Amino acid sequence: MTRGRPPAHTRDQVVDAAIRVADTEGLAAVTIRRVATEIGAGAMSLYTYVPDKDRLLDLMVDRVGATMPATPVTGDWRADLLALAGAQRSLMRAHPWLPAALPNRRLTGPHMLAYLERGLAALAPTGLDGPTKMELIALITGFVAAYVTSELAGAAPPDEQVALITSALATGEFPHLAAALAEGGPGREPSFERIANWTISGLVEQASRE
Amino acid sequence: MTRGRPPAHTRDQVVDAAIRVADTEGLAAVTIRRVATEIGAGAMSLYTYVPDKDRLLDLMVDRVGATMPATPVTGDWRADLLALAGAQRSLMRAHPWLPAALPNRRLTGPHMLAYLERGLAALAPTGLDGPTKMELIALITGFVAAYVTSELAGAAPPDEQVALITSALATGEFPHLAAALAEGGPGREPSFERIANWTISGLVEQASRE
DNA sequence: TCCTTTATCGTACGGCGTACCGAAAATGCT
DNA sequence: AGCATTTTCGGTACGCCGTACGATAAAGGA
Numbered sequence: 001m002t003r004g005r006p007p008a009h010t011r012d013q014v015v016d017a018a019i020r021v022a023d024t025e026g027l028a029a030v031t032i033r034r035v036a037t038e039i040g041a042g043a044m045s046l047y048t049y050v051p052d053k054d055r056l057l058d059l060m061v062d063r064v065g066a067t068m069p070a071t072p073v074t075g076d077w078r079a080d081l082l083a084l085a086g087a088q089r090s091l092m093r094a095h096p097w098l099p100a101a102l103p104n105r106r107l108t109g110p111h112m113l114a115y116l117e118r119g120l121a122a123l124a125p126t127g128l129d130g131p132t133k134m135e136l137i138a139l140i141t142g143f144v145a146a147y148v149t150s151e152l153a154g155a156a157p158p159d160e161q162v163a164l165i166t167s168a169l170a171t172g173e174f175p176h177l178a179a180a181l182a183e184g185g186p187g188r189e190p191s192f193e194r195i196a197n198w199t200i201s202g203l204v205e206q207a208s209r210e
Numbered sequence: 211m212t213r214g215r216p217p218a219h220t221r222d223q224v225v226d227a228a229i230r231v232a233d234t235e236g237l238a239a240v241t242i243r244r245v246a247t248e249i250g251a252g253a254m255s256l257y258t259y260v261p262d263k264d265r266l267l268d269l270m271v272d273r274v275g276a277t278m279p280a281t282p283v284t285g286d287w288r289a290d291l292l293a294l295a296g297a298q299r300s301l302m303r304a305h306p307w308l309p310a311a312l313p314n315r316r317l318t319g320p321h322m323l324a325y326l327e328r329g330l331a332a333l334a335p336t337g338l339d340g341p342t343k344m345e346l347i348a349l350i351t352g353f354v355a356a357y358v359t360s361e362l363a364g365a366a367p368p369d370e371q372v373a374l375i376t377s378a379l380a381t382g383e384f385p386h387l388a389a390a391l392a393e394g395g396p397g398r399e400p401s402f403e404r405i406a407n408w409t410i411s412g413l414v415e416q417a418s419r420e
Numbered sequence: 421t422c423c424t425t426t427a428t429c430g431t432a433c434g435g436c437g438t439a440c441c442g443a444a445a446a447t448g449c450t
Numbered sequence: 451a452g453c454a455t456t457t458t459c460g461g462t463a464c465g466c467c468g469t470a471c472g473a474t475a476a477a478g479g480a
Binding site: 120134168177 | 323334414
Protein backbone atom coordinates (compact mmCIF):
# COMPACT_ATOMS: atom_id res chain seq x y z
CA MET A 1 0.00 0.00 0.00
CA THR A 2 2.45 2.64 1.14
CA ARG A 3 5.31 3.07 -1.20
CA GLY A 4 8.82 4.04 -0.36
CA ARG A 5 11.17 3.18 2.44
CA PRO A 6 9.30 2.73 5.74
CA PRO A 7 10.14 5.12 8.59
CA ALA A 8 12.34 3.71 11.31
CA HIS A 9 10.56 5.71 14.02
CA THR A 10 7.38 7.68 14.65
CA ARG A 11 6.73 11.30 15.43
CA ASP A 12 5.62 10.35 18.93
CA GLN A 13 8.88 8.53 19.54
CA VAL A 14 10.77 11.64 18.56
CA VAL A 15 8.65 13.88 20.79
CA ASP A 16 8.95 11.45 23.69
CA ALA A 17 12.71 11.35 23.30
CA ALA A 18 12.82 15.14 23.34
CA ILE A 19 10.71 15.20 26.51
CA ARG A 20 13.00 12.63 28.11
CA VAL A 21 16.03 14.78 27.33
CA ALA A 22 14.33 17.92 28.65
CA ASP A 23 13.28 16.16 31.86
CA THR A 24 16.73 14.80 32.62
CA GLU A 25 19.09 17.40 31.15
CA GLY A 26 17.05 20.57 30.90
CA LEU A 27 15.45 22.41 28.03
CA ALA A 28 18.77 23.76 26.78
CA ALA A 29 19.93 20.19 26.12
CA VAL A 30 17.09 19.64 23.68
CA THR A 31 18.92 20.03 20.40
CA ILE A 32 18.22 18.31 17.12
CA ARG A 33 21.42 16.32 17.35
CA ARG A 34 20.90 15.34 20.97
CA VAL A 35 17.35 14.12 20.39
CA ALA A 36 18.44 12.25 17.29
CA THR A 37 21.13 10.30 19.11
CA GLU A 38 18.60 9.64 21.89
CA ILE A 39 16.59 7.51 19.47
CA GLY A 40 19.63 6.23 17.62
CA ALA A 41 19.11 8.17 14.43
CA GLY A 42 21.15 10.58 12.39
CA ALA A 43 20.57 14.23 13.08
CA MET A 44 18.93 15.06 9.79
CA SER A 45 16.55 12.13 10.03
CA LEU A 46 14.55 14.03 12.63
CA TYR A 47 13.31 16.37 9.94
CA THR A 48 11.29 13.52 8.52
CA TYR A 49 9.08 13.68 11.58
CA VAL A 50 9.20 17.33 12.60
CA PRO A 51 9.44 20.40 10.35
CA ASP A 52 11.79 22.34 12.62
CA LYS A 53 12.86 22.72 16.22
CA ASP A 54 10.20 25.23 17.10
CA ARG A 55 7.45 22.84 16.12
CA LEU A 56 9.14 20.13 18.12
CA LEU A 57 8.77 22.33 21.20
CA ASP A 58 5.09 22.86 20.37
CA LEU A 59 4.61 19.12 20.15
CA MET A 60 6.42 18.56 23.43
CA VAL A 61 4.14 20.98 25.22
CA ASP A 62 1.00 19.46 23.81
CA ARG A 63 2.15 15.93 24.51
CA VAL A 64 2.87 16.46 28.20
CA GLY A 65 -0.50 18.20 28.36
CA ALA A 66 -2.04 14.86 27.49
CA THR A 67 -0.71 13.38 30.74
CA MET A 68 -2.56 15.87 32.91
CA PRO A 69 -5.21 13.96 34.87
CA ALA A 70 -8.80 14.88 34.06
CA THR A 71 -10.17 16.80 37.02
CA PRO A 72 -13.95 16.57 37.48
CA VAL A 73 -16.40 19.40 36.88
CA THR A 74 -18.65 19.41 39.92
CA GLY A 75 -20.41 22.74 39.57
CA ASP A 76 -18.39 24.31 42.39
CA TRP A 77 -16.24 26.59 40.29
CA ARG A 78 -13.90 27.44 43.12
CA ALA A 79 -13.06 23.82 43.86
CA ASP A 80 -12.95 22.89 40.20
CA LEU A 81 -10.54 25.65 39.26
CA LEU A 82 -8.39 24.90 42.27
CA ALA A 83 -8.19 21.25 41.21
CA LEU A 84 -7.33 22.30 37.68
CA ALA A 85 -4.60 24.62 38.92
CA GLY A 86 -3.29 21.84 41.14
CA ALA A 87 -3.11 19.46 38.19
CA GLN A 88 -1.23 22.09 36.23
CA ARG A 89 1.20 22.58 39.05
CA SER A 90 1.86 18.85 39.30
CA LEU A 91 2.49 18.72 35.58
CA MET A 92 4.94 21.60 35.73
CA ARG A 93 6.78 20.10 38.66
CA ALA A 94 7.10 16.83 36.79
CA HIS A 95 8.43 18.68 33.74
CA PRO A 96 10.30 21.69 35.09
CA TRP A 97 11.06 22.98 31.61
CA LEU A 98 7.35 23.50 30.97
CA PRO A 99 6.93 26.97 32.50
CA ALA A 100 9.89 28.20 30.45
CA ALA A 101 8.64 26.58 27.25
CA LEU A 102 5.03 27.67 27.63
CA PRO A 103 5.13 31.40 26.85
CA ASN A 104 5.49 32.54 23.23
CA ARG A 105 4.13 29.19 22.12
CA ARG A 106 1.12 28.71 19.90
CA LEU A 107 -1.92 26.85 21.20
CA THR A 108 -1.42 24.20 18.59
CA GLY A 109 -2.34 20.94 20.20
CA PRO A 110 -5.63 19.22 20.85
CA HIS A 111 -4.68 18.56 24.45
CA MET A 112 -4.28 22.25 25.08
CA LEU A 113 -7.72 22.86 23.63
CA ALA A 114 -9.09 20.15 25.89
CA TYR A 115 -7.56 21.92 28.87
CA LEU A 116 -9.19 25.17 27.81
CA GLU A 117 -12.49 23.35 27.45
CA ARG A 118 -12.28 22.03 31.00
CA GLY A 119 -11.54 25.46 32.37
CA LEU A 120 -14.52 26.93 30.57
CA ALA A 121 -16.73 24.15 31.84
CA ALA A 122 -15.60 24.82 35.40
CA LEU A 123 -16.37 28.52 34.99
CA ALA A 124 -19.82 27.90 33.52
CA PRO A 125 -21.65 28.34 36.86
CA THR A 126 -20.25 31.84 37.25
CA GLY A 127 -22.36 33.12 34.37
CA LEU A 128 -19.48 35.22 33.09
CA ASP A 129 -19.25 35.95 29.38
CA GLY A 130 -16.99 33.95 27.09
CA PRO A 131 -14.10 36.38 26.54
CA THR A 132 -13.91 37.06 30.26
CA LYS A 133 -13.75 33.35 31.01
CA MET A 134 -10.93 32.93 28.51
CA GLU A 135 -9.01 35.78 30.09
CA LEU A 136 -9.44 34.33 33.54
CA ILE A 137 -8.10 30.96 32.41
CA ALA A 138 -5.08 32.58 30.81
CA LEU A 139 -4.41 34.58 33.96
CA ILE A 140 -4.72 31.53 36.19
CA THR A 141 -2.41 29.53 33.94
CA GLY A 142 0.09 32.36 34.01
CA PHE A 143 -0.12 32.50 37.75
CA VAL A 144 0.57 28.79 38.14
CA ALA A 145 3.55 29.01 35.80
CA ALA A 146 4.95 31.97 37.73
CA TYR A 147 4.40 30.22 41.03
CA VAL A 148 6.06 26.97 40.00
CA THR A 149 8.98 28.85 38.49
CA SER A 150 9.69 30.65 41.74
CA GLU A 151 8.98 27.43 43.63
CA LEU A 152 11.60 25.49 41.66
CA ALA A 153 14.17 28.27 41.62
CA GLY A 154 13.51 29.43 45.16
CA ALA A 155 15.73 27.00 46.97
CA ALA A 156 19.14 28.39 46.07
CA PRO A 157 19.72 32.14 45.79
CA PRO A 158 23.31 32.59 44.56
CA ASP A 159 25.81 34.12 46.95
CA GLU A 160 26.63 37.00 44.68
CA GLN A 161 22.99 38.08 44.73
CA VAL A 162 22.80 37.90 48.50
CA ALA A 163 25.87 40.09 48.75
CA LEU A 164 24.36 42.66 46.43
CA ILE A 165 21.12 42.81 48.34
CA THR A 166 22.70 43.11 51.77
CA SER A 167 25.02 45.85 50.57
CA ALA A 168 22.04 47.66 49.05
CA LEU A 169 20.13 47.37 52.29
CA ALA A 170 23.08 48.82 54.16
CA THR A 171 22.57 52.11 52.35
CA GLY A 172 19.30 52.60 54.18
CA GLU A 173 17.48 53.51 51.00
CA PHE A 174 15.16 50.54 51.17
CA PRO A 175 13.49 50.59 54.59
CA HIS A 176 10.39 48.61 53.61
CA LEU A 177 12.48 45.98 51.87
CA ALA A 178 14.76 45.65 54.86
CA ALA A 179 11.78 45.26 57.16
CA ALA A 180 10.12 42.68 54.95
CA LEU A 181 13.25 40.59 54.69
CA ALA A 182 13.94 40.93 58.40
CA GLU A 183 10.55 39.43 59.20
CA GLY A 184 11.95 36.26 57.79
CA GLY A 185 9.65 33.34 57.65
CA PRO A 186 9.00 31.60 60.94
CA GLY A 187 5.26 31.67 60.24
CA ARG A 188 3.31 29.76 57.69
CA GLU A 189 4.95 28.70 54.46
CA PRO A 190 3.49 29.95 51.17
CA SER A 191 1.40 26.86 50.40
CA PHE A 192 0.21 26.69 46.85
CA GLU A 193 -3.40 26.13 47.81
CA ARG A 194 -3.52 29.29 49.86
CA ILE A 195 -2.16 31.54 47.14
CA ALA A 196 -4.05 29.78 44.37
CA ASN A 197 -7.20 30.40 46.33
CA TRP A 198 -6.39 34.09 46.57
CA THR A 199 -5.88 34.34 42.88
CA ILE A 200 -8.85 32.29 41.80
CA SER A 201 -11.35 33.60 44.30
CA GLY A 202 -10.13 37.13 43.92
CA LEU A 203 -10.24 37.17 40.17
CA VAL A 204 -13.60 35.53 39.78
CA GLU A 205 -15.25 37.56 42.50
CA GLN A 206 -13.98 40.81 41.06
CA ALA A 207 -15.01 39.77 37.58
CA SER A 208 -18.49 38.86 38.80
CA ARG A 209 -18.91 42.09 40.69
CA GLU A 210 -19.27 44.15 37.53
CA MET B 211 46.20 57.77 38.45
CA THR B 212 44.74 54.82 36.60
CA ARG B 213 47.30 52.80 34.78
CA GLY B 214 46.87 50.96 31.53
CA ARG B 215 45.17 51.70 28.29
CA PRO B 216 41.96 53.70 28.83
CA PRO B 217 38.67 52.07 27.80
CA ALA B 218 37.14 53.31 24.59
CA HIS B 219 33.62 52.87 25.93
CA THR B 220 31.72 52.40 29.15
CA ARG B 221 29.58 49.61 30.48
CA ASP B 222 26.52 51.82 30.17
CA GLN B 223 27.26 52.48 26.53
CA VAL B 224 27.40 48.76 25.92
CA VAL B 225 24.14 48.12 27.77
CA ASP B 226 22.44 50.98 25.98
CA ALA B 227 23.57 49.65 22.63
CA ALA B 228 22.18 46.23 23.52
CA ILE B 229 18.85 47.79 24.51
CA ARG B 230 18.79 49.72 21.26
CA VAL B 231 19.31 46.52 19.29
CA ALA B 232 16.64 44.69 21.28
CA ASP B 233 14.14 47.51 20.81
CA THR B 234 14.61 47.73 17.06
CA GLU B 235 15.48 44.17 16.03
CA GLY B 236 14.18 41.98 18.82
CA LEU B 237 15.81 40.10 21.65
CA ALA B 238 17.13 37.38 19.35
CA ALA B 239 19.24 39.97 17.52
CA VAL B 240 21.10 40.80 20.72
CA THR B 241 24.33 38.90 20.15
CA ILE B 242 27.79 39.77 21.32
CA ARG B 243 28.96 40.49 17.79
CA ARG B 244 25.90 42.56 16.90
CA VAL B 245 26.15 44.74 20.00
CA ALA B 246 29.87 45.15 19.45
CA THR B 247 29.44 46.45 15.91
CA GLU B 248 26.65 48.70 17.21
CA ILE B 249 29.21 50.66 19.21
CA GLY B 250 31.96 50.21 16.66
CA ALA B 251 34.08 47.80 18.65
CA GLY B 252 35.51 44.37 18.05
CA ALA B 253 33.44 41.49 19.32
CA MET B 254 35.80 40.41 22.04
CA SER B 255 36.16 43.92 23.39
CA LEU B 256 32.70 43.65 24.90
CA TYR B 257 34.06 41.23 27.46
CA THR B 258 35.97 44.10 28.99
CA TYR B 259 32.68 45.60 30.13
CA VAL B 260 30.46 42.57 30.66
CA PRO B 261 31.46 39.12 31.93
CA ASP B 262 29.16 37.18 29.62
CA LYS B 263 25.97 37.46 27.64
CA ASP B 264 23.72 36.39 30.48
CA ARG B 265 24.94 39.24 32.66
CA LEU B 266 24.43 41.60 29.79
CA LEU B 267 20.76 40.64 29.79
CA ASP B 268 20.60 41.22 33.54
CA LEU B 269 22.06 44.66 33.06
CA MET B 270 19.62 45.44 30.26
CA VAL B 271 16.66 44.57 32.46
CA ASP B 272 17.91 46.65 35.35
CA ARG B 273 18.76 49.61 33.14
CA VAL B 274 15.35 49.90 31.53
CA GLY B 275 13.92 49.59 35.03
CA ALA B 276 15.62 52.88 35.80
CA THR B 277 13.46 54.63 33.21
CA MET B 278 10.22 53.66 34.94
CA PRO B 279 8.62 56.86 36.27
CA ALA B 280 8.35 57.07 40.04
CA THR B 281 4.71 56.64 40.96
CA PRO B 282 3.64 58.30 44.21
CA VAL B 283 2.73 56.47 47.39
CA THR B 284 -0.46 58.09 48.58
CA GLY B 285 -1.68 55.64 51.18
CA ASP B 286 -4.44 54.30 48.94
CA TRP B 287 -2.92 50.91 48.19
CA ARG B 288 -5.36 50.12 45.44
CA ALA B 289 -4.60 53.26 43.47
CA ASP B 290 -0.88 53.05 44.21
CA LEU B 291 -0.57 49.47 43.01
CA LEU B 292 -2.63 50.21 39.94
CA ALA B 293 -0.34 53.10 39.11
CA LEU B 294 2.68 50.90 39.64
CA ALA B 295 1.23 48.22 37.39
CA GLY B 296 0.44 50.83 34.78
CA ALA B 297 4.01 52.09 34.85
CA GLN B 298 5.22 48.55 34.41
CA ARG B 299 2.93 48.04 31.48
CA SER B 300 4.17 51.21 29.79
CA LEU B 301 7.72 50.07 30.30
CA MET B 302 7.03 46.67 28.77
CA ARG B 303 5.24 48.17 25.81
CA ALA B 304 8.19 50.47 25.19
CA HIS B 305 10.55 47.49 25.38
CA PRO B 306 8.60 44.52 24.06
CA TRP B 307 11.48 42.13 24.76
CA LEU B 308 11.16 42.81 28.48
CA PRO B 309 8.43 40.27 29.34
CA ALA B 310 10.41 37.57 27.57
CA ALA B 311 13.68 38.53 29.24
CA LEU B 312 12.25 38.95 32.72
CA PRO B 313 11.66 35.36 33.88
CA ASN B 314 14.61 33.21 34.90
CA ARG B 315 16.54 36.38 35.62
CA ARG B 316 18.16 37.28 38.90
CA LEU B 317 17.08 40.38 40.78
CA THR B 318 20.52 41.84 40.44
CA GLY B 319 20.09 45.50 39.90
CA PRO B 320 19.48 48.42 42.22
CA HIS B 321 16.59 49.67 40.10
CA MET B 322 14.78 46.39 40.57
CA LEU B 323 15.25 46.67 44.29
CA ALA B 324 13.89 50.20 44.14
CA TYR B 325 10.83 48.91 42.34
CA LEU B 326 10.34 46.28 45.03
CA GLU B 327 10.69 48.96 47.67
CA ARG B 328 7.96 51.06 46.05
CA GLY B 329 5.62 48.10 45.91
CA LEU B 330 6.20 47.34 49.57
CA ALA B 331 5.59 50.96 50.48
CA ALA B 332 2.31 50.92 48.57
CA LEU B 333 1.24 47.78 50.41
CA ALA B 334 2.15 49.14 53.83
CA PRO B 335 -1.41 50.31 54.64
CA THR B 336 -2.74 46.79 54.20
CA GLY B 337 -0.96 45.61 57.31
CA LEU B 338 0.02 42.36 55.62
CA ASP B 339 3.20 40.61 56.70
CA GLY B 340 6.43 40.98 54.77
CA PRO B 341 6.61 37.63 52.93
CA THR B 342 2.99 37.98 51.84
CA LYS B 343 3.65 41.44 50.47
CA MET B 344 6.63 40.13 48.52
CA GLU B 345 4.53 37.36 47.03
CA LEU B 346 1.81 39.75 46.03
CA ILE B 347 4.28 41.98 44.23
CA ALA B 348 5.74 39.03 42.36
CA LEU B 349 2.27 37.88 41.36
CA ILE B 350 1.25 41.32 40.17
CA THR B 351 4.46 41.68 38.17
CA GLY B 352 3.86 38.29 36.61
CA PHE B 353 0.34 39.27 35.76
CA VAL B 354 1.43 42.46 34.00
CA ALA B 355 4.06 40.57 32.02
CA ALA B 356 1.50 37.96 30.96
CA TYR B 357 -1.00 40.63 30.03
CA VAL B 358 1.41 42.66 27.93
CA THR B 359 2.68 39.54 26.20
CA SER B 360 -0.80 38.59 25.08
CA GLU B 361 -1.51 42.22 24.30
CA LEU B 362 1.46 42.50 21.97
CA ALA B 363 1.02 39.09 20.37
CA GLY B 364 -2.75 39.23 20.21
CA ALA B 365 -3.13 41.06 16.97
CA ALA B 366 -2.19 38.32 14.52
CA PRO B 367 -3.15 34.69 15.09
CA PRO B 368 -1.52 32.67 12.29
CA ASP B 369 -3.78 31.06 9.72
CA GLU B 370 -2.56 27.59 10.42
CA GLN B 371 -3.65 27.91 14.03
CA VAL B 372 -7.09 29.17 13.08
CA ALA B 373 -7.54 26.18 10.78
CA LEU B 374 -6.57 23.81 13.57
CA ILE B 375 -9.00 25.33 16.02
CA THR B 376 -11.95 25.43 13.65
CA SER B 377 -11.39 21.83 12.65
CA ALA B 378 -11.18 20.86 16.31
CA LEU B 379 -14.41 22.69 17.05
CA ALA B 380 -16.10 20.85 14.18
CA THR B 381 -15.70 17.58 16.09
CA GLY B 382 -18.17 18.81 18.69
CA GLU B 383 -15.89 17.78 21.52
CA PHE B 384 -15.43 21.30 22.79
CA PRO B 385 -18.89 22.79 23.33
CA HIS B 386 -17.88 25.39 25.90
CA LEU B 387 -14.98 26.53 23.79
CA ALA B 388 -17.18 26.83 20.73
CA ALA B 389 -19.70 28.86 22.68
CA ALA B 390 -17.08 31.16 24.15
CA LEU B 391 -15.51 31.85 20.77
CA ALA B 392 -18.92 32.33 19.15
CA GLU B 393 -19.73 35.07 21.63
CA GLY B 394 -17.08 37.05 19.92
CA GLY B 395 -16.34 40.46 21.29
CA PRO B 396 -18.85 43.12 20.39
CA GLY B 397 -18.96 44.22 24.03
CA ARG B 398 -16.32 45.97 26.03
CA GLU B 399 -12.68 45.48 25.18
CA PRO B 400 -10.37 43.95 27.81
CA SER B 401 -8.95 47.23 29.14
CA PHE B 402 -5.87 46.84 31.21
CA GLU B 403 -7.22 48.88 34.09
CA ARG B 404 -10.24 46.66 34.45
CA ILE B 405 -8.29 43.41 34.61
CA ALA B 406 -5.48 44.88 36.69
CA ASN B 407 -8.12 45.98 39.16
CA TRP B 408 -9.48 42.45 39.35
CA THR B 409 -6.09 41.05 40.02
CA ILE B 410 -4.92 43.62 42.52
CA SER B 411 -8.15 44.01 44.43
CA GLY B 412 -8.83 40.32 44.37
CA LEU B 413 -5.42 39.31 45.60
CA VAL B 414 -5.13 41.87 48.36
CA GLU B 415 -8.66 41.37 49.62
CA GLN B 416 -8.26 37.63 49.76
CA ALA B 417 -4.89 37.96 51.45
CA SER B 418 -6.32 40.34 54.02
CA ARG B 419 -9.28 38.12 54.73
CA GLU B 420 -7.18 35.52 56.57
C1' DT C 421 13.95 -6.25 -13.46
C1' DC C 422 13.48 -1.48 -13.32
C1' DC C 423 11.01 2.71 -11.91
C1' DT C 424 8.99 5.57 -8.52
C1' DT C 425 8.55 6.95 -3.97
C1' DT C 426 10.00 7.73 0.52
C1' DA C 427 13.38 7.75 4.46
C1' DT C 428 18.26 7.99 6.01
C1' DC C 429 22.01 10.71 7.08
C1' DG C 430 27.00 12.58 5.78
C1' DT C 431 28.66 16.96 4.49
C1' DA C 432 28.67 21.72 4.74
C1' DC C 433 27.39 26.66 5.68
C1' DG C 434 26.66 30.51 8.39
C1' DG C 435 26.13 32.06 13.08
C1' DC C 436 26.61 31.66 18.01
C1' DG C 437 29.37 32.30 22.79
C1' DT C 438 33.76 32.77 24.17
C1' DA C 439 39.00 30.99 25.32
C1' DC C 440 43.37 32.44 24.13
C1' DC C 441 46.92 35.65 23.24
C1' DG C 442 49.72 39.04 20.90
C1' DA C 443 49.45 44.01 19.85
C1' DA C 444 48.48 48.66 21.35
C1' DA C 445 48.15 52.46 24.51
C1' DA C 446 48.18 54.58 28.63
C1' DT C 447 50.83 55.56 33.35
C1' DG C 448 54.79 55.46 36.85
C1' DC C 449 59.56 54.91 37.82
C1' DT C 450 64.33 55.46 36.98
C1' DA D 451 63.95 59.88 27.59
C1' DG D 452 63.52 55.16 28.19
C1' DC D 453 61.61 51.21 30.17
C1' DA D 454 58.41 48.36 32.91
C1' DT D 455 53.79 47.72 34.15
C1' DT D 456 49.10 47.61 33.58
C1' DT D 457 45.03 47.59 31.04
C1' DT D 458 42.24 47.37 26.86
C1' DC D 459 41.67 45.97 22.02
C1' DG D 460 40.41 42.67 18.86
C1' DG D 461 41.98 38.78 15.46
C1' DT D 462 41.88 33.88 15.31
C1' DA D 463 39.97 29.65 16.47
C1' DC D 464 37.10 25.95 18.73
C1' DG D 465 33.05 23.58 19.52
C1' DC D 466 28.47 24.09 19.46
C1' DC D 467 23.85 25.19 17.01
C1' DG D 468 19.85 24.80 13.19
C1' DT D 469 19.31 23.19 8.87
C1' DA D 470 19.88 23.14 3.25
C1' DC D 471 21.44 19.90 -0.03
C1' DG D 472 22.03 15.68 -2.22
C1' DA D 473 23.71 10.96 -2.59
C1' DT D 474 22.21 6.48 -0.99
C1' DA D 475 19.14 2.92 0.67
C1' DA D 476 14.86 0.43 0.96
C1' DA D 477 10.38 -0.43 0.02
C1' DG D 478 6.14 -1.32 -3.53
C1' DG D 479 4.23 -1.38 -8.35
C1' DA D 480 4.76 -2.27 -13.33
